[in-house]
Amino acid sequence: MDEMRDRCVVITGASSGIGKAISACFAREGAHLCLGSRPEEAADLTAWAQELERTHAIRTWTFPVDLALPDGPERFHAAVRGIGRPVDVFVNNAGVLWYGSFAALSLEKQVETVQVNVLAHMKLMHLFLADMRERRSGRIWNVSSVSAFQPSCHHAVYGATKAFVQSLSEAVHEELRGTGVTVSTLNPSYTDTAMIHGEGFPRRLWWFDVSGVRTAEETARIGYRAFKRGKGLCITGWQNRLIHTLLLRLTPRKLMAAISYWVLQAKPSPRD
Ligand SMILES: NC(=O)c1ccc[n+]([C@@H]2O[C@H](COP(=O)([O-])OP(=O)(O)OC[C@H]3O[C@@H](n4cnc5c(N)ncnc54)[C@H](OP(=O)(O)O)[C@@H]3O)[C@@H](O)[C@H]2O)c1
Known part of the structure; x- marks a missing residue:
């Protein structure tokens, strides 16, 4: 499926960031879009959908549904x-991340992360x-992450949710x-x-x-190119591909968590 004109594409979390940038990639090629966000961002989502319709002569529909609610995914679907159109592509993108140690972050935030990144996703x-x-x-x-491939200290639950998404995606694809x-993943590094x-x-x-920090547009562009080529997995950036596919395989697991702990810490800026 490489021709996107008149296809129906559903994207969750399309009100900002990577999901919004991905929606622009599909719109440029003439796909019609069903866009999701939380209800709080309904106005922004509508404004974005109208801009895409005007610029690319496509049709859009907006679905501001809270996917963290127990029946959110069912309501969204x-x-x-x-709308009565068969869905050609479903981009499972909405996600949340809370930074901090597992013990210090509230249980409420951890549960929300699992509800959106795991339950709603699945x-x-x-x-x-x-x-x-x-x-x-x-x-x-x-939309998974490079966090899927090793323990992610300081956002441990987030990393665990992405490991879930990765494992599920690869197994179900088979x-x-x-x-x-088909099922494929986008594995961005920090964006x-x-x-x-x-x-x-x-x-x-x-x-x-x-790893560098890419813009949402760069991440979406790299991912979209891989998606169009039918790649099963897309890690953004050569240094991330090298680290997360090759170097990690050579690193003892115990060491991985220790490295993750150190490199995912705050780096003081010169003004601190
Ligand atoms: N940024 C990174 O460094 C990075 C790296 C690797 C992977 N990713 C993944 O990329 C995906 C997109 O993240 P992003 O970086 O673009 O972050 P973002 O700008 O915060 O976008 C997250 C999107 O998810 C939506 N969302 C969150 N909770 C929701 C809920 N309960 N119900 C419905 N929608 C909800 C948000 O909607 P609202 O706008 O309404 O809040 C927003 O549109 C996520 O799966 C994330 O894990 C991000």
């Missing part, structure tokens, strides 16, 4: 079904997959072989979005010096 994948399997055609594109439906400017997130991490 039912609303998208309500439920939405299952729901959209069922429709695609029936039609024997479709692509699920899960199970679907021959059905006309300059609201996520890394949230409450408690340090201004700089030591790791930024190694």
Whole structure:
């Protein structure tokens, strides 16, 4: 599926950051878009959808549904079904991250992270997959992270949720072989979005010096190119590909957590 014109693409978390930038990539190629956000961002989402319609002569629909609610994913899926168009691509992108040690962060924040990044992610994948399997055609594109590949100290639950997404995506892709439906992942490294400017997130991490920090547009562009080529997994940036595919395999697991602890700490800026 490399021709996107008139395809129907669903993107969660399209009101900001990587999801918003991904929506622009699909819109430029003429795909019609179903865009999601939390209800609080409904006005921004509508404004963005209208801009995409004006600029690219496409159709859009907006679905501001809180995916952290127990029935949020089901409501989102039912609303998208309500427009009466088969979904060609589902981009499972919405996510949250809280920075801080596991013991210090509130249980409420950790539970929200699991609800959005794991439960909603898994439920939405299952729901959209069922429709695609029936039609024997479709692509699920899960936004995972480089955090999926090793323990992520200082955002331990977030890292664990991405490991879940990665494992699930790769296993289900294999199970679907021959059905006309595929699952692939985008694995960005740090990207300059609201996520890394949230409450408690340090201004700089030591790791930024190694991995770099991309703009949401760069991350989306790299990912979209890989998606169009049908790549199963896309790690953004050569240094991240080298680290997360090759170097990590050579590193003892115990050492990985210790390295993660040190490099994901705040780096004092000259003014501190
Ligand atoms: N930024 C990074 O460094 C980085 C690195 C690797 C992977 N990622 C992944 O990239 C994806 C997008 O993150 P981002 O960096 O673009 O962050 P972002 O700008 O904060 O975007 C997150 C999106 O998820 C939506 N969302 C969050 N909670 C939701 C909920 N309960 N219900 C519905 N929508 C919800 C947000 O909607 P609202 O705008 O309404 O809040 C927003 O549109 C995430 O899966 C993240 O884990 C990010």
